[in-house]
Amino acid sequence: MTVAPERAAGRGTTSAPPPAQRLSWRDKLGRLDAKFTPYVVIAPFFVVFGIFGLYPLLHTAWVSLHEWQLIEGDQGFTGLANYAELLSDGNFWNALGNTVSLFLLSTIPQLFAALGLAALLDRGLRGRAFWRAGVLLPNVISVAAVALVFAQLFGRDFGIVNALLGFVGVDPVDWRAETWASHLAISSMVMWRWTGYNALIYLAAMQSVPKDMYESAMLDGASRWRVFWSITVPSIRPTILFTVIVSTIGGMQLFVEPQLFDPGGTATGTGGDDRQFQTLVMYLYEKGFRLFDAGYSSAIAWVLFLVILVVAVVNFTVARRIASKG
Amino acid sequence: MGKTPVGRATAVALAATVVAACGGGGGDAGDGKVKLSIGVFSDFGYTNLIKEYQAAHPDIEIEQRTVKMEQHHTQLATQLAGGRGAADIVAIEEGNITQFRQSKDKFVNLADHGAKDLESQWAAWKWNQGTTDNGNFVLGLGTDMGSLALCYRRDLFEAAGLPTDREEVGKLWPTWEKYLEVADAFSAKLPDKKFVDTAQNVYKAILDQTEEGYFAKADDSFIGDKNDKVEQAFTLAASLGEKKQTGALAPFSQDWNVALKQASFATTTCPAWALALIKAGAGDEASGKWDVAAAPGGGGNWGGSFLAVPKQTKHPKEAYELAKWLTAPEQQKRIFKETGNLPSEPAAYQDPEVTATENEYFNSAPVGQIFGNSAESLKPTYRGTKDSKVTPVFGNALSRVETGKQSTADAFDQAVREARDAVK
Numbered sequence: 001m002t003v004a005p006e007r008a009a010g011r012g013t014t015s016a017p018p019p020a021q022r023l024s025w026r027d028k029l030g031r032l033d034a035k036f037t038p039y040v041v042i043a044p045f046f047v048v049f050g051i052f053g054l055y056p057l058l059h060t061a062w063v064s065l066h067e068w069q070l071i072e073g074d075q076g077f078t079g080l081a082n083y084a085e086l087l088s089d090g091n092f093w094n095a096l097g098n099t100v101s102l103f104l105l106s107t108i109p110q111l112f113a114a115l116g117l118a119a120l121l122d123r124g125l126r127g128r129a130f131w132r133a134g135v136l137l138p139n140v141i142s143v144a145a146v147a148l149v150f151a152q153l154f155g156r157d158f159g160i161v162n163a164l165l166g167f168v169g170v171d172p173v174d175w176r177a178e179t180w181a182s183h184l185a186i187s188s189m190v191m192w193r194w195t196g197y198n199a200l201i202y203l204a205a206m207q208s209v210p211k212d213m214y215e216s217a218m219l220d221g222a223s224r225w226r227v228f229w230s231i232t233v234p235s236i237r238p239t240i241l242f243t244v245i246v247s248t249i250g251g252m253q254l255f256v257e258p259q260l261f262d263p264g265g266t267a268t269g270t271g272g273d274d275r276q277f278q279t280l281v282m283y284l285y286e287k288g289f290r291l292f293d294a295g296y297s298s299a300i301a302w303v304l305f306l307v308i309l310v311v312a313v314v315n316f317t318v319a320r321r322i323a324s325k326g
Numbered sequence: 327m328g329k330t331p332v333g334r335a336t337a338v339a340l341a342a343t344v345v346a347a348c349g350g351g352g353g354d355a356g357d358g359k360v361k362l363s364i365g366v367f368s369d370f371g372y373t374n375l376i377k378e379y380q381a382a383h384p385d386i387e388i389e390q391r392t393v394k395m396e397q398h399h400t401q402l403a404t405q406l407a408g409g410r411g412a413a414d415i416v417a418i419e420e421g422n423i424t425q426f427r428q429s430k431d432k433f434v435n436l437a438d439h440g441a442k443d444l445e446s447q448w449a450a451w452k453w454n455q456g457t458t459d460n461g462n463f464v465l466g467l468g469t470d471m472g473s474l475a476l477c478y479r480r481d482l483f484e485a486a487g488l489p490t491d492r493e494e495v496g497k498l499w500p501t502w503e504k505y506l507e508v509a510d511a512f513s514a515k516l517p518d519k520k521f522v523d524t525a526q527n528v529y530k531a532i533l534d535q536t537e538e539g540y541f542a543k544a545d546d547s548f549i550g551d552k553n554d555k556v557e558q559a560f561t562l563a564a565s566l567g568e569k570k571q572t573g574a575l576a577p578f579s580q581d582w583n584v585a586l587k588q589a590s591f592a593t594t595t596c597p598a599w600a601l602a603l604i605k606a607g608a609g610d611e612a613s614g615k616w617d618v619a620a621a622p623g624g625g626g627n628w629g630g631s632f633l634a635v636p637k638q639t640k641h642p643k644e645a646y647e648l649a650k651w652l653t654a655p656e657q658q659k660r661i662f663k664e665t666g667n668l669p670s671e672p673a674a675y676q677d678p679e680v681t682a683t684e685n686e687y688f689n690s691a692p693v694g695q696i697f698g699n700s701a702e703s704l705k706p707t708y709r710g711t712k713d714s715k716v717t718p719v720f721g722n723a724l725s726r727v728e729t730g731k732q733s734t735a736d737a738f739d740q741a742v743r744e745a746r747d748a749v750k
Contacts, residue, residue, distance in 0.1 A: 028734050033398030059344065071406045071429040157573075158584050177729040266396045268718035273725035289400045291715055291748065294407075 068295035082299035095283040103251035106187035118202035135196030147260030179276040205239035244319040255281040365413030367398040371661035417572040434635040436464035451706030466632025467653040470667035473697040474598030474626035482592040488517040495587035496610040496620035520573040520591040529563035541710025567728035583607040597628040598668035617693040625704035715748040
């Protein structure tokens with residue numbers, strides 16, 4: 001509705017040459033144009049962000065200050081009571097511990113593996129396009145399908161992993177029952193999905209490293225290993241920082257992989273029979289959508305937000321140190 | 327930059343679309359037809375019935391929405407909270423209906439449309455599950471029920487030197503204590519096979535045969551910590567786990583299906599709807615190997631659903647009429663024949679057509695009769711408002727016993743503690 005009249009007006013001004021005194025009006029318009037158009041152009045993002053990002057964020061904060069039943073809604077203002085309860089809630093700390101453990105187990109090996117993979121892909125391989133597309137494949141497959149396959153691999157009675165372990169004389173592992181075993185299994189799923197993705201990002205960065213730097217280093221007699229750590233890694237530092245931040249956010253919000261790994265599903269939502277692999281987001285989901293305690297669930301969401309901020313800053317600092325060495 | 331007006335207009339239009347997208351809502355078709363939607367999970371057997379209803383009521387158009395069961399109830403909760411998006415008729419499963427009873431103000435009281443006149447159609451306990459406020463508020467009309475039987479593998483029973491005839495098998499275990507004795511006899515002969523898939527379902531079956539479980543019938547208060555029946559049921563089921571006679575499987579999980587296929591366990595509790603799951607899991611090669619016997623401890627019920635009408639509907643009257651028709655005995659009978667979902671109305675489950683039904687896959691067991699009898703003799707258990715919050719806690723505890731992580735006593739203590747927290 002708004003489009004038509006403005007367009008018509010626009011056409012009107014161009015088709016009929018305006019009289020002299022209207023030139024200044026057009027001048028003014030031009031100035032306004034230069035001043036405000038950039039804002040108007042970026043406005044859609046902020047409008048969308050406001051509606052789908054900021055509003056839910058603030059609403060969640062508001063809900064977290066209340067006793068709030070999912071269906072019935074507001075049951076009264078309670079201030080910071082939800083947060084106070086959260087801090088003394090053993091299940092919350094358990095979930096936080098699991099989240100951090102899963103994050104470390106999956107992210108650190110993953111980023112190193114991605115770095116190595118990228119370095120390999122950066123060399124003159126035969127069928128380069130094939131390999132490059134190949135590493136991204138795990139990321140393209142639906143996570144539900146991935147979880148289904150991994151659930152079979154890590155099956156207790158008839159899983160392939162246990163069968164292989166049996167060949168080397170290791171007793172079958174109950175991958176869902178043991179804490180460390182379940183963390184390993186879930187981490188392997190996360191790594192499988194995201195290593196290739198990060199490798200491609202690193203590869204893109206590596207290709208913009210000037211080749212003459214490599215050449216002069218080689219001339220100076222540096223080994224491949226030395227060149228990699230002294231030239232390649234420092235050169236792609238910003239990219240490494242980017243992947244660290246993105247992996248942190250993803251890792252702390254880990255939900256789908258462990259949730260689908262849990263045979264109880266969302267019907268129990270506890271991440272194993274003793275909450276051995278329940279992550280923060282799983283706990284949030286259990287509280288909010290199985291137990292209908294939206295207020296508490298919102299408090300978890302906000303604490304999670306703060307945790308991510310803190311972990312991201314720490315990671316950023318650490319990664320910057322590491323990457324700037326040499 | 328010369329295209330500013332257009333750019334600006336686009337921005338405005340974009341913003342407008344976003345706002346419009348948020349404000350979108352359901353409505354009626356332009357042709358004056360009343361559009362009804364019905365939200366179900368798994369297979370309710372409504373597809374053909376809906377076509378028939380539309381043919382008989384040309385002014386009504388029906389859309390069926392099907393999602394997975396867990397998702398269905400979560401989705402419904404958020405739709406009720408948001409005040410929009412719910413179907414005009416929604417299915418609610420027995421285990422979940424207690425939770426929605428709390429929010430009855432979000433639903434149409436079907437008594438206002440005359441539902442009370444239908445009361446005599448249903449088995450009394452089924453009708454009561456769908457009502458609240460001492461029967462004055464009719465929240466949902468009963469669809470199917472689960473009833474309860476015990477499925478067993480004939481070949482494994484034979485190998486263990488146990489009888490294989492379903493009558494005799496039923497006589498082996500008049501009580502759950504006897505069932506445990508059969509388990510011991512079985513394990514002595516076939517130590518490599520498991521007697522039952524999971525302690526969790528045995529526990530649920532035993533508990534559902536008691537009058538009161540976790541909550542007091544009188545005032546809905548939590549009594550799971552002092553009700554002896556809960557601890558007894560837990561200890562009975564857990565003893566199977568302690569003796570490693572269970573497969574320690576999460577019910578109906580992927581591993582459960584694999585175990586079915588591999589014939590690793592010999593018995594499983596089976597409500598009527600579980601027959602299809604067993605058949606799908608065990609596959610064609612196991613045809614005739616599974617059979618159905620009466621459950622220990624008398625009848626029981628597990629599962630079954632209700633049709634409710636959310637208050638946000640624009641057509642409560644039409645929605646009620648459709649729900650009433652879909653849950654009538656005639657239709658329940660037809661659904662049974664098509665899908666095997668057991669009717670919850672005596673007029674349907676006592677009908678010769680239903681009682682004469684045999685299930686070929688299960689060694690031609692007279693399932694209509696077995697499940698009908700079980701439903702007749704059941705003592706309905708009281709389900710508290712917060713039942714669904716507590717149930718998983720005890721399931722997890724049994725799983726910890728089965729995997730050898732905790733002793734029965736420790737697991738039970740932890741479960742009671744967690745349950746108290748959950749009902750706080």
